[in-house]
């Protein structure tokens with residue numbers, strides 16, 4: 374942190390909980406823009422002895438805990454990520470050493486974030502913990518692209534889907550036909566790599582070729598990119614675009630709302 378690092382505002386007066394020695398708080402940092410961190414998250418950052426964080430947590434947020442040791446527990450530069458069981462056990466060790474442990478994850482810890490698995494390990498080892506939810510990329514990230522995840526005109530349901538499973542392949546347990554028939558809007562995390570397979574499966578199951586699709590990468594961050602396309606064009610357009618993860622795919626008629634609600638584009642004139 375340097376002198377120019379913007380400081381977050383102080384916490385408003387309230388009965389903020391204390392992060393006690395030997396505790397782990399599993400906290401979501403939101404999709405990237407530091408302002409989307411919750412006040413409970415900021416309260417945790419202020420107290421932590423150690424912050425165990427993923428790659429998707431921005432440096433600006435980590436800078437809000439200058440006193441804390443930072444332990445990186447994510448995937449970087451295509452290198453294999455730390456084993457999930459090792460990360461979970463590290464949290465247990467740190468807590469048993471009497472540290473105030475903040476486990477900080479991108480988005481929400483319980484949305485495709487393995488927060489449930491880590492919390493299970495804490496329970497198994499008798500480590501006290503608290504869950505601090507965060508704004509998930511599939512909601513907040515779309516909002517930054519001017520896409521309401523629900524809109525009464527278009528959808529009364531939305532389904533959050535992961536585009537790959539533990540093996541890195543498109544999840545074989547997903548019934549794409551049922552998803553295509555049953556959910557008006559699909560919000561797909563980690564879907565870039567398998568976009569062609571996913572689009573083909575949805576088209577084969579009867580979704581319209583011209584159905585709107587948005588790809589939002591680096592949502593809420595300065596490098597945010599949004600690509601609007603159709604289900605039939607998705608894979609080819611993605612290949613041409615050079616868009617890289619992290620990215621969210623949104624399939625549904627709500628995507629068309631961006632034409633009028635792209636608030637960042639409107640501000641830019």
Ligand SMILES: C[S@@+](CC[C@H](N)C(=O)[O-])C[C@H]1O[C@@H](n2cnc3c(N)ncnc32)[C@H](O)[C@@H]1O
Pocket residue numbers: 404405429478479480481482483484485486508509510511514561562563564589590591592593594618619620621
């Ligand atoms: C392991 S999941 C974690 C999801 C996270 N727990 C959440 O609630 O947003 C990682 C995936 O989330 C999505 N994601 C997270 N942050 C994002 C961002 N800033 N922009 C676009 N997609 C993002 C991408 O699909 C990425 O591959």
